[in-house]
Amino acid sequence: MLAGGLRAWLEDELADLAGVIDPTAPVILSPRTVFGGRMISVPPVIAIARGALVSALVSQRLIFGHIEHPMDDALSALEADPTQRDLVDAVHSLEPDAFAQLAAEVAAHDAVLARELGSVPSSWLPRSMVRLSASLAGGRFVLSGVADVMVGPPARDVASVCLLDVTTTTPDDLVNARLGVLALIETLRSSAPPLRVASLSTTTGETVIVDVTDTTLTTALCDVVDAAKRRGGTS
Amino acid sequence: MMLRHPSPTLSRAAALTDLVREAAPIPERLDGSLRRALAYRLSASAPAREHGSVRLDGWTVEQALLPVMNSQDAFVWSPRTSRRLLGLAAARRVLTGTSPNPMAGVLAEIDAIALRATTQDLRPGSLGAWLTEAPRGVLGAIVAEATTYATDVVTLLDWDRLETPTAVGAADPVWAVPGAPWVSLRGRRDIEITLDADAGTRALICLRAGRPSEASMEDLSLVALASGLTKPDAPLPTRIVGVWPTAGRSVSLEISAHDIRRSARRLVDAASALRQETAHATAA
Numbered sequence: 248m249l250a251g252g253l254r255a256w257l258e259d260e261l262a263d264l265a266g267v268i269d270p271t272a273p274v275i276l277s278p279r280t281v282f283g284g285r286m287i288s289v290p291p292v293i294a295i296a297r298g299a300l301v302s303a304l305v306s307q308r309l310i311f312g313h314i315e316h317p318m319d320d321a322l323s324a325l326e327a328d329p330t331q332r333d334l335v336d337a338v339h340s341l342e343p344d345a346f347a348q349l350a351a352e353v354a355a356h357d358a359v360l361a362r363e364l365g366s367v368p369s370s371w372l373p374r375s376m377v378r379l380s381a382s383l384a385g386g387r388f389v390l391s392g393v394a395d396v397m398v399g400p401p402a403r404d405v406a407s408v409c410l411l412d413v414t415t416t417t418p419d420d421l422v423n424a425r426l427g428v429l430a431l432i433e434t435l436r437s438s439a440p441p442l443r444v445a446s447l448s449t450t451t452g453e454t455v456i457v458d459v460t461d462t463t464l465t466t467a468l469c470d471v472v473d474a475a476k477r478r479g480g481t482s
Numbered sequence: 483m484m485l486r487h488p489s490p491t492l493s494r495a496a497a498l499t500d501l502v503r504e505a506a507p508i509p510e511r512l513d514g515s516l517r518r519a520l521a522y523r524l525s526a527s528a529p530a531r532e533h534g535s536v537r538l539d540g541w542t543v544e545q546a547l548l549p550v551m552n553s554q555d556a557f558v559w560s561p562r563t564s565r566r567l568l569g570l571a572a573a574r575r576v577l578t579g580t581s582p583n584p585m586a587g588v589l590a591e592i593d594a595i596a597l598r599a600t601t602q603d604l605r606p607g608s609l610g611a612w613l614t615e616a617p618r619g620v621l622g623a624i625v626a627e628a629t630t631y632a633t634d635v636v637t638l639l640d641w642d643r644l645e646t647p648t649a650v651g652a653a654d655p656v657w658a659v660p661g662a663p664w665v666s667l668r669g670r671r672d673i674e675i676t677l678d679a680d681a682g683t684r685a686l687i688c689l690r691a692g693r694p695s696e697a698s699m700e701d702l703s704l705v706a707l708a709s710g711l712t713k714p715d716a717p718l719p720t721r722i723v724g725v726w727p728t729a730g731r732s733v734s735l736e737i738s739a740h741d742i743r744r745s746a747r748r749l750v751d752a753a754s755a756l757r758q759e760t761a762h763a764t765a766a
Contacts (some may be wrong), residue, residue, distance in 0.1 A: 249611070255497055256628060265506065303622075303623065304617070306622050306623060306625075307618075307619065307622035310589075310622050310625045310626060310629075311618070317615075318621055319619060320617075320619030320622065321619060322609040322619065323617045323618075323620050324561075324622055324623040324708060326620070327560050327561055327616075327619075327620040327624075328560060328561060328562070328623065329560055329562075347710055365745060369582075369583045369584075369585040369586050370574075370582065371582060372582050372584065372585075372633055372637075373585065373629075374584075374626070374629050374630040374633050375626045375629075375630075376627075376630075377630055378728045379728065379731065380728050380729045381729065382693055382731075384728060386693075389693070394727030399495060400637050401495065401637050403492075410561065429607055435730070436728075436729060436730030437494060437730050438490065438493075438494055438730065439493070439494075447608070451565035
């Protein structure tokens with residue numbers, strides 16, 4: 248199977264690095280951090296909050312179809328998640344004007360979601376905020392990602408899963424590469440490649456769709472190996 | 483400790499189904515003297531009754547045996563803590579044909595709980611009380627988490643090939659320690675599959691979050707111990723299959739008497755550690 252070959256290839260490439268990494272403190276690589284060397288800056292808290300709020304709205308849209316109060320619903324969803332306590336505190340401590348501006352931005356992003364996401368039938372098995380991970384080199388490297396939306400049952404004979412990454416940033420020239428890494432993680436995790444991976448920018452409404460091929464996965468694999476060598480060499 | 487892995491050349495569900503269904507060897511039984519010794523040691527080493535109930539499971543045992551015990555927050559309902567209960571109930575609805583898909587199953591289960599809430603007095607802090615008061619945004623997060631859990635269960639196995647009785651999401655086996663009933667052991671398992679109804683052999687499947695760790699096999703072994711203690715007339719489970727959907731990993735622990743003895747010792751060690759921790763907290 249392709250996934251088995253990819254895993255063996257990755258394990259071979261990472262074998263030399265494994266010796267210098269403490270298995271209790273693994274190097275964690277995500278679609279974003281694989282290309283971290285080229286990131287310009289760390290996003291400010293307000294951008295992180297906006298991203299988390301919009302991600303929460305993706306779930307709400309999949310389940311209820313429509314949303315009347317985007318900021319209220321998204322914020323109450325985050326408030327119910329103990330892991331988001333610091334972020335929620337940061338939002339609540341915003342000045343009234345800044346809070347109102349954030350709420351307006353969230354509503355604008357939600358309008359794009361409503362237009363682009365549409366209604367997804369529950370028979371497609373939609374699930375949201377699906378965490379994906381794959382351990383390599385005896386757990387010394389962990390590929391980790393989150394699919395904002397996943398549809399389709401796990402593959403049996405043919406690829407049947409599609410992943411959607413929703414971002415509040417504008418698409419850049421690395422979007423295809425990041426989607427490739429997400430597809431690679433899902434392939435390693437489930438033993439079958441996804442049919443398609445896509446990205447939706449709720450800032451511009453642009454969508455990028457990648458039909459997953461062997462080339463998509465092997466290119467992503469090389470990107471992961473490069474990132475692991477950079478990170479492994481500095482750990 | 484004997485571990486087996488699903489075949490990598492089959493689809494995940496088919497491979498796991500093959501692994502689970504494999505015939506049981508001569509069934510092992512829980513040694514009666516071990517049961518008595520465990521009850522005696524636990525009642526002697528666990529925190530005293532005045533410190534409240536002591537619920538032991540894979541998580542609490544692992545935490546208790548850490549070199550420095552993590553402080554544990556009090557339990558609160560959240561989308562994460564409710565997902566297993568709702569997800570399993572939804573999966574059961576789908577597998578019995580009463581709901582067409584996992585999301586519909588979760589919504590139906592929440593409706594059923596809300597309906598019960600209108601006819602019964604709700605215990606403060608219960609799932610029903612929390613769900614009926616949850617704002618729409620929180621409900622969305624709850625449904626999302628539970629739907630993912632239910633989908634993982636529904637797509638886990640090749641259900642049509644399971645010809646023997648299968649229980650999805652039945653109540654976890656809980657063994658209250660004789661002589662110290664405030665101390666209990668809970669085996670958190672999601673699916674129970676009968677292998678041979680006449681012999682009473684069974685396989686248990688446990689879904690776990692994250693990825694497997696060094697302590698994972700001890701967790702699975704503890705599930706076997708809890709199951710054996712609560713079913714004294716049945717053999718021990720033949721195997722406990724751990725599944726980590728996030729990581730796409732699964733492994734079968736083939737249960738032996740040795741695993742059970744080690745697990746029992748670990749349980750007593752954890753109870754002793756909890757007693758010391760309680761004593762320190764009281765002294766402070």
